[in-house]
Amino acid sequence: MNHNVSIPYKHGGIASVDFTRLDIPERPVPLIDSKAVDVELVITDRNTDLRVIERAGLVMEMREVKHYYIGGVVARKGTVW
Incomplete structure (x- = not known):
């Protein structure tokens, strides 16, 4: 079976603004509700x-086990931003 699927990906799309603190937590909900059926929306x-x-079909939780920042490695262009 062959399907063409669009996958828009937005890293930190919601995390960059804490909608609950701005008193507009409903902001991402219309985006999710209005997406086309053949679109897979990926949000971190x-x-x-x-x-x-x-509304999600898949929810995963990640946790930090080890991070190179702790050892003094600074943010790197192309990796972090």
Whole structure:
């Protein structure tokens, strides 16, 4: 079976602005609700609003085990930004 699927990916699309603190937590919900059926929407986030989680087909949680920043490695262009 061959399907063509569009996959828009936005890293930190919601995490860059904490919508709950701005009192507009509904902001990502219309985006999710209005996407086309053949579009896979990928969002990375933290402190995700429950309404976003409820609409998701897949939710994963990551945790830091080890990070090179702790050893003094600074942010690198192309890796971090």
